[in-house]
Amino acid sequence: MEFRFFHHFGSYLLMLRGMFSRPENMKMYWKEFMLQCVDIGVGSLGIVLIISIFMGGVTTLQISYQLVSPIIPKATIAQVVRDTIILEFAPTLTCIVLAGVVGSKIASELGNMRVSEQIDALEIMGINTKGYLIGPKILSALIMIPCLIAIAGFLGIWGGLEAGSLAGILSPEEFMQGLRQEFKAYNIFFALFKSFVFAFIIASVPSYYGYNVQGGALEIGKASTTAVVVTCVLILFMDYILAALLLN
8 A cells, every 4th residue: 555655656746747848839838728727717617606606605504503692793604704715615615626527527638648549649759748738737727726716715705695685694784894804814815825736736636647547448437536536635635734834
């Protein structure tokens, strides 16, 4: 078990090192980068919108259910919703979903190219396939996923406001008052920092499993599933590590 871990970890680091080389054709590299930006960013926007709005609404309803004391002002509900969404739900929950949406697609795409020998053909032509196929995916994820996290945070808070208003829990004025209470700009930095770390994991880990597929269609499916599972575990692990390091 330990030998397999070090084998995969070493191969993963070698794959990342192999990306850093001058692109053979900058125009094609840029085209691939823009395609990945559209694929990862625009392609995942719909699911992020749906998750964020309902995430904010459910958070408001559940927190109002727990804060039943008449001593606690209603504006406190909005304050807790704000911090919960910014610190945890927007970056972590959204990236867990993106690990399944984006990660499985990256792993299956590269796995299919490996099985059909397209990657071998590119290498015979003298193209650095790690830089051409994996590099743009990681760079586009580092740009687009933090943008999706920012949208998720905004829509999550808006969904909480609407849910609180529609359910009669607190008025929009009370919700806005709670949003302004004891606001810490550092929480925004923490959420964005986490989103960059998670974005790198979401793009690089599935790329590793897809790039190193051996076999046929069955192995592509196994590699895709393994990539999503490992990515989700690493996201949760890094979530704990970053919280322990940056929030103390």
